[in-house]
Amino acid sequence: MYAQMVKSTGEGLKSREDMSPEEAAFQDKIDADIKIEPKDWMPEGYRKTLIRQIGQHAHSEIVGQLPEGNWITRAPTLERKAILLAKVQDEAGHGLYLYCAAETLGVSRDDLTEQLLDGRMKYSSIFNYPTLNWADMGAVGWLVDGAAIMNQVPLQRTSFGPYSRAMIRICKEESFHQRQGYDIMMKMAQGSEAQKRMAQDALNRLWFPSLMMFGPSDADSVHSVQSMAWKIKMDSNDELRQRFVDQTVPQAEYLGLTVPDESLKWNDEKGGYDFSEPDWDEFFDVIKGNGPCNVDRLAARNKAWDDGAWVREGLLAHAEKRAARKTAAE
Amino acid sequence: MSKEWPLWEIFIRGQHGLSHRHVGSLHAPDAEMAIKNARDVYTRRNEGQSIWAVEAKHISASSPSDKGPLYEPSESKVYRHPTFFDIPEDVGAM
Numbered sequence: 001m002y003a004q005m006v007k008s009t010g011e012g013l014k015s016r017e018d019m020s021p022e023e024a025a026f027q028d029k030i031d032a033d034i035k036i037e038p039k040d041w042m043p044e045g046y047r048k049t050l051i052r053q054i055g056q057h058a059h060s061e062i063v064g065q066l067p068e069g070n071w072i073t074r075a076p077t078l079e080r081k082a083i084l085l086a087k088v089q090d091e092a093g094h095g096l097y098l099y100c101a102a103e104t105l106g107v108s109r110d111d112l113t114e115q116l117l118d119g120r121m122k123y124s125s126i127f128n129y130p131t132l133n134w135a136d137m138g139a140v141g142w143l144v145d146g147a148a149i150m151n152q153v154p155l156q157r158t159s160f161g162p163y164s165r166a167m168i169r170i171c172k173e174e175s176f177h178q179r180q181g182y183d184i185m186m187k188m189a190q191g192s193e194a195q196k197r198m199a200q201d202a203l204n205r206l207w208f209p210s211l212m213m214f215g216p217s218d219a220d221s222v223h224s225v226q227s228m229a230w231k232i233k234m235d236s237n238d239e240l241r242q243r244f245v246d247q248t249v250p251q252a253e254y255l256g257l258t259v260p261d262e263s264l265k266w267n268d269e270k271g272g273y274d275f276s277e278p279d280w281d282e283f284f285d286v287i288k289g290n291g292p293c294n295v296d297r298l299a300a301r302n303k304a305w306d307d308g309a310w311v312r313e314g315l316l317a318h319a320e321k322r323a324a325r326k327t328a329a330e
Numbered sequence: 331m332s333k334e335w336p337l338w339e340i341f342i343r344g345q346h347g348l349s350h351r352h353v354g355s356l357h358a359p360d361a362e363m364a365i366k367n368a369r370d371v372y373t374r375r376n377e378g379q380s381i382w383a384v385e386a387k388h389i390s391a392s393s394p395s396d397k398g399p400l401y402e403p404s405e406s407k408v409y410r411h412p413t414f415f416d417i418p419e420d421v422g423a424m
Contacts, residue, residue: 040394089374096371100355103337109357110334166354173375312359316333319360 002060002124002148004215004287006053006233008223009045030231035161038104046230051107052121053232054163058098059116059123063297065091067131068140076134083180084137090177094170101162117302125283126213128291129206135188135195139202141181143210143248149174150244151214154234163232182251189255196256203252204260208278214241216280246272338364339389340372341382350382358383 016024022041029036036042065088072088075081099109115121126144131137152174155167188199214237218224227233235243245264252259263276286294335357341350353372358364364383372378392400408414417424 037394039391086374089370093371093374096356097354103355108334169354312335313333315359315363316335319363322360 002064002151002213003053003056004122004124004213006049006056006223006227008049008226008230010222011045011226012222013225013229027229030159030229033157033159035164036159037161045226046232047105049227049230050160050163050232051102051105053227054098054102054105054166055107055112055115055121056123058095058102058112059121060127061091061095061098062116063123063127063301064144066297066300067127067129067293068137070131071134071137074134075137080184087141087177087180090173094173097166097169098163101160101166104162113305117298117305119289119298122287123297124213125286125291126209127297128286128293129209130293132205133198133202135184135198135202136206138181138184138188138199139206141177141179142185142251143181143203143206144213145174145177145181146248147210147213147244149178150240150247151235157231157234159231185255185257189257199255200257203257207260211241211244211275212278212280212283212286214238214244216283242272245275249273335359337386338368338383339386340364340368341384342368342372342378343380344377345379350380353377355386361385 014023019027023043026036026042026046036046068084068088068091072081072084075084099112102112103109112121116123126147131140149171152167152171156164156171158164158167185199188195216237218237224233224236228236249259249264261276263274265274266272267274285291289295336359337355338358338361339355340353342353343350356364356367356371358367361383364385365381368381368383373381404410
């Protein structure tokens with residue numbers, strides 16, 4: 001998802017007998033849907049896994065600004081430009097809400113940023129694909145934000161209070177994102193032949209990368225079993241992917257576009273679509289750093305961080321000077 | 331040499347005259363910038379009429395382990411709630 005393949009303790013689930021009294025009390029709270037707050041006792045593995053997951057989620061929001069920011073200056077109308085600008089600004093906001101949530105676990109914002117910049121922490125694979133034309137803005141909002149919503153709506157009920165509250169704020173805004181994307185797709189799909197071709201081309205290129213956002217099947221993953229017991233992961237990757245396909249296929253049909261999967265077929269028995277798996281070799285290759293835009297994305301974040309250093313330092317120096325002057329006057 | 335901006339907790343009063351409510355935190359070099367940043371981060375959709383920014387280090391918080399001693403005394407005092415008293419219907423609204 002926005003957080004893919006987050007590793008947990010890797011030790012598998014502890015049985016009740018193996019838990020310390022503190023761990024058992026902690027698990028009881030989670031089972032009773034009582035939120036865990038930053039000052040409450042928590043197992044070290046829970047804290048570390050959450051930092052990884054929330055951090056990766058935050059990084060995805062921030063890096064996710066780049067593919068769309070690419071089109072702000074070239075939006076076809078002033079209205080579209082204002083809307084896209086508002087959307088990209090929201091992504092920055094989402095990143096900030098999530099960094100705040102991660103910070104309550106005792107990690108610093110700058111530490112998280114540095115881990116993104118030097119490649120120790122990841123962001124979602126989807127943002128390593130390029131946005132080649134305006135139709136991609138529609139497809140990103142519709143598919144990428146649509147896939148994000150699938151994952152984020154259940155996470156509103158996650159066990160960690162600050163994460164849950166951040167997800168509630170984010171979900172309120174996410175629906176605007178998906179609708180603005182679909183609005184672009186409707187315009188293109190109902191437009192000229194050339195516009196229709198662009199819309200279909202965007203769907204062709206972004207369909208499988210969107211399915212990859214949920215991550216490979218985690219039916220046998222010890223990490224996922226632990227994360228689900230802790231309620232920091234609410235559904236399996238396959239469940240979310242199925243839900244996304246079932247919701248999205250009729251939307252593509254409404255647009256008169258064809259989902260680029262010959263095996264796509266309604267399955268009456270399971271009450272959902274059968275569909276092809278994305279190319280997982282490609283996914284692992286992108287995660288490793290070999291996607292079409294990995295190098296560009298990290299270079300852009302590093303440049304922004306380095307170019308902004310004088311602003312961060314200057315404002316702090318100004319604040320310190322003013323504080324010192326105020327103290328002297330008292 | 332890089333030094334992190336301090337953390338601020340942000341409180342916002344919404345449209346309908348309710349109290350300021352905690353909405354989240356952010357980093358800023360000083361109070362003025364904290365309020366400006368809070369405007370951008372937390373009020374993009376008319377959520378607020380007024381912003382308070384408090385540097386996080388100035389907030390004192392109760393400890394979770396004090397939960398028992400702090401809140402238990404009120405649990406046994408059900409008579410503090412109006413529903414404790416049975417008032418005959420004939421008396422009318424009260």
